[in-house]
Amino acid sequence: xxxxxxxxxxxNVRLPHVLQWLETHQPDVLALQEIKxxxxxxxxxEINAAGYQAIFSGQKTYNGVAILSKIASTEMAKGIANYVxxxxxxxxxxxxxxxxxxxxxxxxxxxxxxxxxYKLTWLEHLxxxxxxxxxRYPKLxxxxxxxxxxxxxxxxxxxxxxxxVLCSEPERMALQKLCSAGLTDSFRLFAQPEKSFSxxxxxxxxxxxxxxxxxxxxxxxxxxxKTCKQVIIDKVPRGWERPSxxxxxxxxxxx
DNA sequence: ATGGCGGCTCGCAGCCGA
Numbered sequence: 001x002x003x004x005x006x007x008x009x010x011x012n013v014r015l016p017h018v019l020q021w022l023e024t025h026q027p028d029v030l031a032l033q034e035i036k037x038x039x040x041x042x043x044x045x046e047i048n049a050a051g052y053q054a055i056f057s058g059q060k061t062y063n064g065v066a067i068l069s070k071i072a073s074t075e076m077a078k079g080i081a082n083y084v085x086x087x088x089x090x091x092x093x094x095x096x097x098x099x100x101x102x103x104x105x106x107x108x109x110x111x112x113x114x115x116x117x118y119k120l121t122w123l124e125h126l127x128x129x130x131x132x133x134x135x136r137y138p139k140l141x142x143x144x145x146x147x148x149x150x151x152x153x154x155x156x157x158x159x160x161x162x163x164x165v166l167c168s169e170p171e172r173m174a175l176q177k178l179c180s181a182g183l184t185d186s187f188r189l190f191a192q193p194e195k196s197f198s199x200x201x202x203x204x205x206x207x208x209x210x211x212x213x214x215x216x217x218x219x220x221x222x223x224x225x226k227t228c229k230q231v232i233i234d235k236v237p238r239g240w241e242r243p244s245x246x247x248x249x250x251x252x253x254x255x
Numbered sequence: 256a257t258g259g260c261g262g263c264t265c266g267c268a269g270c271c272g273a
Contacts, residue, residue, distance in 0.1 A: 062272090164273095203256085
């Protein structure tokens with residue numbers, strides 16, 4: 001079973017890329033972030049024609065998340081339980097006996113911003129939700145754009161980024177706290193190439209020069225980690241015409 | 256690397272992303 005995540009930065013613009021990637025890789029589950037469209041405009045017929053079911057929680061202009069899957073999902077839940085947030089950033093469902101939680105964590109903008117405070121508060125509520133979900137669903141994967149580089153090895157220039165948003169200590173602590181609820185960063189279960197990133201700035205030829213960050217993650221519970229076979233970042237779509245600034249990340253499980 | 260790119264909008268400039 002293959003489970004993947006991709007911040008597409010507008011599903012309107014990236015639909016051809018998504019369809020191409022589905023056809024090539026045939027993941028069982030693909031979690032999308034930043035679809036940037038309302039539910040009425042979700043391209044369901046195109047997704048269905050590609051052989052996938054879809055659930056989605058859309059929003060105009062910003063945010064928006066979706067889960068595509070080969071088999072139908074059940075127990076859909078939007079948002080973080082017990083936390084009112086008008087921004088559509090979280091979508092959960094059960095697929096093939098696995099709880100899948102798709103997240104688009106707030107960016108935070110800069111460490112002195114109100115948006116940074118919102119990000120840290122949001123992560124606290126996510127932690128509470130996650131703790132409850134893990135207790136209910138031992139086989140759980142939470143994946144998406146976390147907007148946090150876990151360590152210096154996930155940053156092209158750790159000195160330049162030290163203390164900056166996406167790399168700051170409070171953000172990294174918040175991610176560690178999520179993991180302490182019983183999760184592992186599946187990417188690091190395996191030997192990986194040095195300077196593995198999942199996002200590159202559109203500016204300054206960031207991708208060509210590999211000036212990136214690894215901020216898109218697939219976190220798994222112990223029950224799933226035991227069955228994880230490999231995790232890869234597919235840089236290929238980042239090199240396509242008019243790409244998303246993020247690359248897909250995919251984990252393979254022996255189930 | 257201190258600028259830029261790219262997506263969005265009752266757009267033609269400004270916000271946001273990371």
